[in-house]
Amino acid sequence: MMTKIVTDTDGFLKLREDWEKLTKIDPDATYYSTFEFNYTWWLTFGQDPGKELFIVCHYRDRELVAIAPLMIRQIDKKIAKCNVLCFLGKGDYFSFITDSSRFKSSILMKELFRTIEQHSSKWDKIELTHLQMDTKLLRYLLRHDRYSQYTEYLTSCSRINRDGFDSYEQFEKEMVDTKMKHKRIKLLRETGYRFRCVSGGQTRDIYEQIAQVHQLEKKYLLEMKGRKERRSLFEDRGMERFLRRLFEDNDHILLFYLESGDGEIIIYKCCYLYQGVLYGWNTGYSPKFSHYHGISDVLLMEMIRSLFEDDRADQIDFGAGTYPWKFRWTNQFSVSYTFAMWNESSRQSRLLRMLVRYRELLRAVKQIRNAH
Incomplete structure (x- = not known):
């Protein structure tokens, strides 16, 4: 029995074969667990001096049997710096x-x-964060005498399961209302749209197209709707490099989109495909078609139809977030938790917690004053 910690990129790369073997046999693994996702993320963001690899590997008879894909992220709190042990990457599901x-x-x-x-x-x-229910890691934390008190509800993730319906016709009958059907008919009549699905390995041009669509949507929402909260992944240099690397020749990336009769992208949805699950992570629409209400509903109808017709996947995962539009499509969801625990023996940790409590006290006093 042996445990070691990998702290350098070369050591990370050497884990590839064993890492991929483990994810294939672990039922809790998602695309966010894969070597491909985590290594690509580290190559992009790991050069930041505020990040340090901390991948815990456990061996039995010299065979790798467990991995905790972690890093240490340094956060500057001005008065003091905080070293946070957290998962690699950024996504909706994480586990050991x-x-x-x-x-x-x-x-x-x-x-x-x-x-x-x-x-x-x-x-x-x-x-x-983003510890899905019914996983081995979350069960361990919830049953642990010490760790359970630091484990709390975070959010929910909705899913459409193909197994719950005999056919697309049954799904449409139970889940799609007349208004949605009329949206599809109108959009098809006026744009002559075509439904398309391509993988990251099929085309290089598609990345540039969706990046442009997403940035145009952000600009439109800001200028026409005053929505300053909208951000574009493709405007962040680090994220843009990460996505470009991840897209290249990657058949785990699937892009679903509606294309007008003139060949323009009306709306798209990017997904990661892993072990029969489509993990949605980014969507965008062209402002040119913003006057059509419900184009996202039309795209989802076409995506769900394709699940039944081409047997590409068993589920569509809408990702983290409790939004009404997700529950219009499904009544099935899982719950995610977060585990956050301060280091009791760290002097730095005690100082940071004192600052947090002081900040919370100031916030409470301010709220009381505002109330009067």
Whole structure:
């Protein structure tokens, strides 16, 4: 039995074969768990001096059986700096990767956390977010005498399961109302749209097209609607480099879109495809077609129809967030949690917690004053 911590990019790359083997046999693994996603993310953002790899690997008989894909992120709080131990990457689902087919998952989790605690001098706080219910990691945290008190509800993630319906016709009958059907008929009549699906490995041009659409949508919402909160992933240099790397020759990336008769993208939705699940992560529409209400509904209808026709996937995952539009499409969802625990033995941690409590007190006093 042996546990080691990988802290350099070369060591990270050497894990590829074993990492990919583990994700294939771990039922809790999502696309956000894959080596491909995490390594691409690290190559893009890992050069930041405020980030340090901290991948915990547990071995049995020299065979890798558990991975905690973590890093240490330094946050500058002005008065003090905080070292936060967190997951690599950014996404809707995260977990530790384990071989629970041969080993008891609770024992593997215990070994990973023992190593984390043994290196507590490296971190001031652990912050593990987007822990999906019914996963081995969340069960371990909730059952733990100490860790359970730091584990709280975060959000929900809605899903459409193809297995819940015999056919698309049944799905449409139960879940699609007359208004949605009329939207599709009108859009088809006036634009002659075509439904398309391509992978990152099929075309290089499509990335440029969706980046332009997304940025035009952001500009339109700001200038015409006054919506300053809208951001474009493709305007962030780091994220743009990450997505471009991830897109290249990657058949795990699927782009669904409606194309007008003139060949323009009306609306698109990007997804990660992994083990039969489509994980939605980005969508955008052309301002030119903004006067058509419900174009996102039309795209979803076409996407869901394609699930039944081409057997590409079993589920569409809408990602994190409790929004009414998601529940108009499904009554099935999972719950995600977050685990946040301060390092009790760290002097820096005690100072930071004192600052947090002081800030909360000031906020409470301000609210009382405003109320009067």
